[in-house]
Amino acid sequence: MKYVEEFRDAELAKGLSAAIKAEAEPERIYKFMEFCGGHTHALARYGVEDLLPNNVKMIHGPGCPVCVLPVGRVDEAVALATQHDVILCTYADLMRVPGTKYESLIKARSKGADVRMVYSTMDALKIAQDNPEREVVFFAIGFETTTPPTAVAIKQAQKLGLKNFSVYCNHVLTPAAMRAILGAHTPEGAPNVVLDGFVGPAHVSAVIGTQPYEEFTTDYKKPVVIAGFEPLDVMQSILQLIRQANDGRADVENEYARAVTPEGNVKAQALVDEVFEVRDEFSWRGLGSVPLSALKIRSEFSEFNAELRFRVEVPSPKENKLCECGPILRGEKNPVDCALFGTSCTPDNPMGACMVSSEGACAAHWTYGRFRTELELEESA
Amino acid sequence: MNAPQNPPQKPRGNKPGGRPLDLKNGRVDMSHGAGGRAMAQLIEDLFVGEFNNELLNREHDAAMFRLPPGRVVMSTDSFVISPLFFPGGNIGSLAVHGTVNDISMAGAKPYYLTAGFIIEEGFPLSDLAEIVKSMAEAAKEAGVSIVTGDTKVVERGHGDGIFINTAGVGVARDGIEICGDLAQPGDKILVNGTLGDHGVAVMSKRENLSFTTAIESDSQSLGDLVGAMIDAVPDIHVLRDPTRGGLAATLNEIAHQSGVGIELHESAIPVRPEVKSACELLGLDPLYVANEGKLIAICPAEKADALLAAMQAHPKGKDAAIVGEVLQDARCFVRMKTGLGGTRMVDWLAGEQLPRIC
Numbered sequence: 123m124k125y126v127e128e129f130r131d132a133e134l135a136k137g138l139s140a141a142i143k144a145e146a147e148p149e150r151i152y153k154f155m156e157f158c159g160g161h162t163h164a165l166a167r168y169g170v171e172d173l174l175p176n177n178v179k180m181i182h183g184p185g186c187p188v189c190v191l192p193v194g195r196v197d198e199a200v201a202l203a204t205q206h207d208v209i210l211c212t213y214a215d216l217m218r219v220p221g222t223k224y225e226s227l228i229k230a231r232s233k234g235a236d237v238r239m240v241y242s243t244m245d246a247l248k249i250a251q252d253n254p255e256r257e258v259v260f261f262a263i264g265f266e267t268t269t270p271p272t273a274v275a276i277k278q279a280q281k282l283g284l285k286n287f288s289v290y291c292n293h294v295l296t297p298a299a300m301r302a303i304l305g306a307h308t309p310e311g312a313p314n315v316v317l318d319g320f321v322g323p324a325h326v327s328a329v330i331g332t333q334p335y336e337e338f339t340t341d342y343k344k345p346v347v348i349a350g351f352e353p354l355d356v357m358q359s360i361l362q363l364i365r366q367a368n369d370g371r372a373d374v375e376n377e378y379a380r381a382v383t384p385e386g387n388v389k390a391q392a393l394v395d396e397v398f399e400v401r402d403e404f405s406w407r408g409l410g411s412v413p414l415s416a417l418k419i420r421s422e423f424s425e426f427n428a429e430l431r432f433r434v435e436v437p438s439p440k441e442n443k444l445c446e447c448g449p450i451l452r453g454e455k456n457p458v459d460c461a462l463f464g465t466s467c468t469p470d471n472p473m474g475a476c477m478v479s480s481e482g483a484c485a486a487h488w489t490y491g492r493f494r495t496e497l498e499l500e501e502s503a
Numbered sequence: 504m505n506a507p508q509n510p511p512q513k514p515r516g517n518k519p520g521g522r523p524l525d526l527k528n529g530r531v532d533m534s535h536g537a538g539g540r541a542m543a544q545l546i547e548d549l550f551v552g553e554f555n556n557e558l559l560n561r562e563h564d565a566a567m568f569r570l571p572p573g574r575v576v577m578s579t580d581s582f583v584i585s586p587l588f589f590p591g592g593n594i595g596s597l598a599v600h601g602t603v604n605d606i607s608m609a610g611a612k613p614y615y616l617t618a619g620f621i622i623e624e625g626f627p628l629s630d631l632a633e634i635v636k637s638m639a640e641a642a643k644e645a646g647v648s649i650v651t652g653d654t655k656v657v658e659r660g661h662g663d664g665i666f667i668n669t670a671g672v673g674v675a676r677d678g679i680e681i682c683g684d685l686a687q688p689g690d691k692i693l694v695n696g697t698l699g700d701h702g703v704a705v706m707s708k709r710e711n712l713s714f715t716t717a718i719e720s721d722s723q724s725l726g727d728l729v730g731a732m733i734d735a736v737p738d739i740h741v742l743r744d745p746t747r748g749g750l751a752a753t754l755n756e757i758a759h760q761s762g763v764g765i766e767l768h769e770s771a772i773p774v775r776p777e778v779k780s781a782c783e784l785l786g787l788d789p790l791y792v793a794n795e796g797k798l799i800a801i802c803p804a805e806k807a808d809a810l811l812a813a814m815q816a817h818p819k820g821k822d823a824a825i826v827g828e829v830l831q832d833a834r835c836f837v838r839m840k841t842g843l844g845g846t847r848m849v850d851w852l853a854g855e856q857l858p859r860i861c
Contacts, residue, residue, distance in 0.1 A: 126783060132770070135843045167788075169845020353843050469853030480786075490847040493836050 129352030130168065138357040139173035145364050152178045154363050155453050156321040157300065159186030159481025160351045166490035168353040178360065181315065181453040182486075184299050184408055185323060187264040187292075188215050188479035189451055192407045194439035195292055196221030199261055201434040202290065203227060203235035208432070209253060210237045211246035212261035213268075219478045222440045227261075243275035250279070250287035259428045263292045267325040269417065270390040273397035276419065276426045288428035291419050294404060296326050297334045298415030302406070303452060304342045315453040319363040321356060322348035324378055331386025332374050339372040350378040397423055407441075407475055408451030447474035450483050457484040458495055464488060524548045529628035536622070536656025549632060550618075550652060553639040558615075558650040566650035568615060570674050576611035578602055579670035587630065587664055590704045591719030592795075595634035598667040599641035599649075600795055601746070603724040608742040608798065610681035610733055611673035613726055616642060618652040618669050623662030634665065645724035647671065679733060685740040686761035688831040691807035693800045695728060695814050696721070696822035698750055699778040702792030707781070714784075718777050721796035728819040732800060735813030741801035744794070750826075751790040751849045753799055754837045764832025767839040767849060771826045791852050801829060 146152060156162055162182045165171060171180070184190050196219050203210040210227065217228040217239060231237040236256075240246050243260060250258035262272040272289060279287040306314040322335055327348045335346040345366035349359035359377045366373060376382050397420060404416030419427040441447075445467070446460035457463050457476065467473040469485050476482035480489075487495075524544060534541035551559055558566045582598040592600075599616065606613040618638065622631065642649050649669075675681075704720040707713065725744065732739060741761070745753035750772070758765050774789045782789045796819070802810050807825055814820030827839075837849045 126779075130842055132842055132844045139844070167841075167847060168843040169841045169847040170843065172845035173843070470851075485853075489850045489853075493834075493838060493846075493848050496834060496836075 126352065129350065129354045131354065134354055135173060135357060138354065138361060142173075142178065142357065142361050142364060143175045145361065145368065146175050146178055147368060148177065150177065152318050152364060152367055153181055153316060154178070154319050154321055154360060155181045155183045155303070155315070155317050156356070157183040157185040157296065158321075158323045158326070158351075159189065159479060160324060161321050161349065161356055162186070162483055162486050163481045164351050164353050164356050166486040169490075170353050170356060171491065171494070173357065174360065178364070181317065182450065182483035183303065183320075183453055184406070184451040185265065185296070185326075186476075186479050186481040187268070187294065188219055189447065189475040189482045190294065190299070190406045190408060191216070191219060191263060191292060191475065192405045192439065193221050193441050194405065194436065196226070197436040197439050198434050199227060199290060200225050200230045200235075201436050202259060202428065202432055203230045203237050204233070205434055206257065206432050208236070208257040208259045209249055210235065210259050210261060211240045211249060212237065213241075213263065214239050215479050216261060216263060218472065219475050220472060222437070224473075243271045244278075247275050247278055247282075247284070247287060250284050251282070254286060257286050257288070257431075259432070260287070260289045261292070262289050265294055265296050265323070265326050266329045266394075269293045269394050269398065270329065270387075273393045276397050276423050277393070279426055280423065288426050288431050289419060290428040291398070291417060293398065293417040294406065295400070295415050295417070296323055296330070297337070298412055299406065299409060300338060302409045302412045302415070304338070304344065306452060317344060317453070318367045319345035319347070319372075321359050321363070322346045322374075324349060324351045324355070324381070327376075327378065327382040327386065329387050329390050332376050332382060332384045333386075335374045339374055343372045345372045345375070347375045348378050348382055350381065396420075408448040442473050445474040447476045447484075450476050457487040460484070464492065524628060526628050526632045531622045531624060531626040531628060531631060531656055533624055533656050533658070536654055542654060546654065549635055550654075553635045554618075554642065554649040555639070556648040556650065558648060559652075564651070566615065568650065570614060570672070573674040573676045574611075576606050576609045576673045576675050577670070578605035579668065580605060581666060581668040583663065583666050584705065585663065586705070586708045587634070589708050589720055591701075592722040593634055593637055594665060594667055595636075595638035596641040597722050597795060598669045599638050599645060599647070600722050600724045602669040602671040603645045603647055603726055604744045604798070606671050606673035607724070607726045607729040608681070608744055609673070609675055610679040610729065610739065610742060611675035612730065613645065613647050613671050613673035616647050616649045616669050616671040618649050618667065620652070620654045621662060621666040621668075622654065622656050623664055624656055624659040626664055631665070634667075641724065645726055679737060681739055681742050683741055683743060683757050683760040686757055686763050686801045686829045687740060687803070688763055688829050689804050690740055690801045690829040691804050691825050692754070692765065692767070692827040692829065693802070693807065693811060693814065693823055693825050694750070694773065695725070695798050695800075695820040696796075697773045697775045697778065698745070698794055698797060699774055699782065699789035699792035701795040702749070703778045703781045705793070706785070714781065716777055716781055718775065718781070721794055723796035723819060725796065725798050725819060728814065728817045729798070731817045732810060732813050732820075736802055736806045736810040738806065739800055739802045739810065741799070743799045745797055745799055746795060747793050748852050749789070749791045749793055750799065751788070751837070752852050754849065755835075755851045757799070757801070758835040758837050761829070762833065762835060764830035764835060765827060765837040766830055767827035767837070769839050769842045771824050773822050773824050790849055804828070
């Protein structure tokens with residue numbers, strides 16, 4: 123696999139590991155947040171943790187669209203699928219996210235709702251074209267990466283004059299979430315999470331560019347290194363973050379220059395601006411209500427807005443009180459700190475979103491890394 | 504084996520049915536499963552015609568045969584796949600290979616199969632004929648006979664085209680002890696070739712996921728390879744075909760059955776670049792992707808090189824490799840040294856492997 127294997131090379135990894143160990147000052151602890159679930163997944167899947175010194179700690183951030191979707195939105199999707207005779211189209215792992223009383227779209231389907239897994243917005247459009255007598259709703263979710271394809275689908279539906287296609291919009295914005303993380307403080311005024319910098323998003327940055335991260339270096343003095351999703355990308359970005367921390371700098375650096383430019387994908391941004399506008403606020407799992415953090419469909423395209431087309435009644439959403447997805451998504455706790463982790467909450471029976479999504483911090487640790495916890499327990503015993 | 508005593512040839516007159524089966528444009532209808540003339544015609548003209556062996560040709564409801572000395576090994580499997588036809592095979596050849604391989608994985612030689620068909624009303628007879636033909640070819644290649652069967656037709660909308668069940672019997676010679684609970688710490692783990700080919704070939708033809716690839720399914724019977732392996736190393740501890748759930752699921756099963764841990768070496772695991780690329784694109788892990796012509800062998804470390812040589816000398820094992828070893832670990836973890844130099848678990852699959860959002 124040209125241009126992929128090169129970013130998983132063991133010899134280069136060994137060299138980067140040695141450089142990180144050499145440059146990380148032994149007396150200090152470095153805490154970096156990888157914002158994206160894709161980075162969390164890469165760290166776990168390739169065993170990168172084994173190649174980092176103990177004083178370099180990676181903190182998992184809220185960058186998994188499935189994980190941050192609040193229970194209420196899942197409940198509404200389930201209600202849409204069950205209360206109306208719609209074909210609800212959605213990306214795969216969203217189907218298993220539990221809402222209130224563990225109802226998920228996959229459970230709704232087993233009870234007769236017409237929920238279909240699609241791989242792209244175009245698949246949903248095709249289903250709408252093939253089923254003119256049925257209402258087809260696309261459950262749109264994701265950060266800036268998946269928003270342009272949703273905009274394309276809406277524009278295409280308009281061009282085709284489709285009357286039976288609409289979008290339940292749950293697109294969210296990365297910088298707003300980073301701001302919420304950095305702005306969260308204890309009642310005493312201390313930051314909830316102490317961070318030395320961010321491993322910046324890969325695919326998101328390919329769309330939005332590097333410029334939106336400047337505020338974190340100026341206003342919050344946090345270095346940001348945008349990194350690709352390959353393990354060597356992540357290791358290289360960690361090395362760059364260590365260097366910035368050692369130098370006392372806070373800059374936006376772009377490790378992922380092969381895909382990310384300062385201005386990003388201007389065409390995609392224009393398309394998104396044309397179809398969507400920023401919501402006043404949006405509720406995130408883990409972060410609560412965050413102002414200016416999500417998108418809604420502009421009034422010019424309101425005929426494709428499922429929120430306007432369908433009325434769904436759902437009781438107040440309820441999360442499991444023991445579920446620690448919130449603090450884990452905010453980087454305040456680790457998966458193993460949750461009482462449910464590995465006991466009643468596993469990928470086969472997920473209680474919280476962090477265990478549902480393959481990119482969730484809990485699923486990543488359970489699937490790839492839990493032997494480490496066992497070894498640590500053995501060593502401490 | 505001792506061939507069964509030749510049964511008398513059945514007189515071939517008084518054929519059921521009026522017009523011959525229209526295998527080009529005809530479709531299965533409810534009468535083909537109703538037990539009457541149409542069903543008899545379907546069985547005689549298609550199944551008996553293709554499977555053609557002395558036991559089946561007697562058209563008795565059960566087959567009677569002798570088996571050579573040893574322990575009888577029996578297995579059954581049902582085949583439900585979409586699409587029914589995929590690069591490198593179809594549900595018919597798969598239904599033969601699957602059961603033949605399950606018997607082979609006990610270190611046994613397979614002899615006889617049964618075939619049960621559940622067909623949806625409206626299913627094209629041409630497709631059925633192609634499926635049955637490839638079953639016959641697969642059985643012949645594997646050296647087994649399909650000696651009895653069953654046909655049911657379900658109403659349109661109550662099936663997915665066709666489901667096939669096969670059961671089989673074989674014989675394991677005395678002294679061969681191969682089972683999933685016999686892996687020992689220190690044993691080496693081998694595979695006979697590249698992983699994930701079948702799963703990717705099938706996915707490439709799925710209605711909602713169609714992509715172009717040169718990859719064909721590895722669907723094949725492994726009885727002859729297993730025979731050669733046992734001849735070379737009779738004390739193989741475990742054989743298993745990593746079908747659904749791939750290498751990862753199968754090794755987790757073995758680890759639990761044997762109460763051991765397993766360590767894999769990612770860089771030693773053979774995976775075709777095209778399979779890697781397809782998995783990369785879909786966000787899947789080749790270790791969890793299905794195979795239909797691959798096996799995992801676990802044997803004492805000192806026999807591993809001899810077993811590897813025997814596998815590589817066989818056409819169905821030319822890409823064989825030693826991919827890991829068995830460890831003492833009461834938690835039964837399957838771990839892997841990653842190509843990058845770290846370690847990670849290779850866990851049970853949770854639900855089905857699903858492509859990632861972004």
